[in-house]
Amino acid sequence: MKTNKKKIWIGCGILCVLSVLLSSWYAVAYNDSRLVVPMDFKDYVFDIKDLPMIVSLSLVCVYLVALFVMLFIHAGKKQRQAVETGVTRKINPKLGCLGVLGFLGFAGFWTYPVDGTVFPFAFFLFFGFFGFYYEGKMSGTFMDERFRENIAHAKLKAYRITFGVMIAALIILCQGKLFGNLEYTLIAAIIILSLALGLGIFLSEYLLFRYDHDDQAEEGGE
Amino acid sequence: MAEFECRLKKYRQMKELTQEQLAEKVGVRRETIMRLEKAQYNPSLKLAIDISRAVEAPIEEIFVFK
Numbered sequence: 001m002k003t004n005k006k007k008i009w010i011g012c013g014i015l016c017v018l019s020v021l022l023s024s025w026y027a028v029a030y031n032d033s034r035l036v037v038p039m040d041f042k043d044y045v046f047d048i049k050d051l052p053m054i055v056s057l058s059l060v061c062v063y064l065v066a067l068f069v070m071l072f073i074h075a076g077k078k079q080r081q082a083v084e085t086g087v088t089r090k091i092n093p094k095l096g097c098l099g100v101l102g103f104l105g106f107a108g109f110w111t112y113p114v115d116g117t118v119f120p121f122a123f124f125l126f127f128g129f130f131g132f133y134y135e136g137k138m139s140g141t142f143m144d145e146r147f148r149e150n151i152a153h154a155k156l157k158a159y160r161i162t163f164g165v166m167i168a169a170l171i172i173l174c175q176g177k178l179f180g181n182l183e184y185t186l187i188a189a190i191i192i193l194s195l196a197l198g199l200g201i202f203l204s205e206y207l208l209f210r211y212d213h214d215d216q217a218e219e220g221g222e
Numbered sequence: 223m224a225e226f227e228c229r230l231k232k233y234r235q236m237k238e239l240t241q242e243q244l245a246e247k248v249g250v251r252r253e254t255i256m257r258l259e260k261a262q263y264n265p266s267l268k269l270a271i272d273i274s275r276a277v278e279a280p281i282e283e284i285f286v287f288k
Binding site: 141142144145146147212 | 249250251253254257263265266269
């Protein structure tokens with residue numbers, strides 16, 4: 001992405017954060033903290049003083065949606081470029097740190113007893129982002145026919161392992177209620193599926209790196 | 223299964239090409255040429271033809287299946 005565009009996106013993000021901070025301050029100072037503190041929306045009646053908070057929150061939502069769409073388009077463009085140039089896409093290995101987001105999955109153990117929310121368990125999927133580290137290490141590698149074969153080989157093995165884990169989990173979980181509770185079975189299913197998918201994402205990159213790296217380690221130069 | 227023997231190194235050295243130069247000529251990575259010379263990789267028909275043209279030797283002389 002061009003530096004100018006990046007600056008515009010960062011600037012818009014800062015503006016959104018500032019607008020939320022300002023509207024929150026306004027709501028706390030002049031609007032009895034409405035829409036800042038948790039409130040019951042069943043009895044909600046619109047007040048003109050709510051407008052700054054509503055506008056700023058809408059701005060943040062629009063910004064986040066636009067950001068995700070832009071990132072999606074950008075990723076697709078990079079992938080097409082990689083196919084056209086025959087070189088792997090450029091990624092910073094530090095992006096592998098995003099795998100730490102997988103620990104957010106443990107939030108489910110806190111949210112479930114509080115209000116029965118189970119979706120945070122799906123965040124275990126983010127452990128797969130550790131694969132960005134290996135993808136980053138292979139950035140800009142020329143993809144000749146052997147490298148493409150290695151990609152297919154690594155993906156096939158990763159998918160086989162993922163599929164195996166999913167089938168094993170399905171067989172075990174289909175035996176019946178876990179600890180006599182169907183909700184625990186659902187939670188276990190979410191955790192196992194998320195971890196298995198994360199493993200699939202990670203393994204395809206890790207195995208490709210291993211195949212390529214092992215080849216290089218074995219070979220002597222001339 | 224037929225045993226695979228690759229005589230690429232001999233023909234490459236006869237043409238006084240380094241692995242890097244040959245790799246560049248046929249559009250692959252140097253590691254692929256190394257693997258080929260060790261007979262640890264079966265090339266595609268296109269790559270085999272490209273290599274044969276690059277070292278100016280017939281395919282059946284470079285890649286031998288016994």
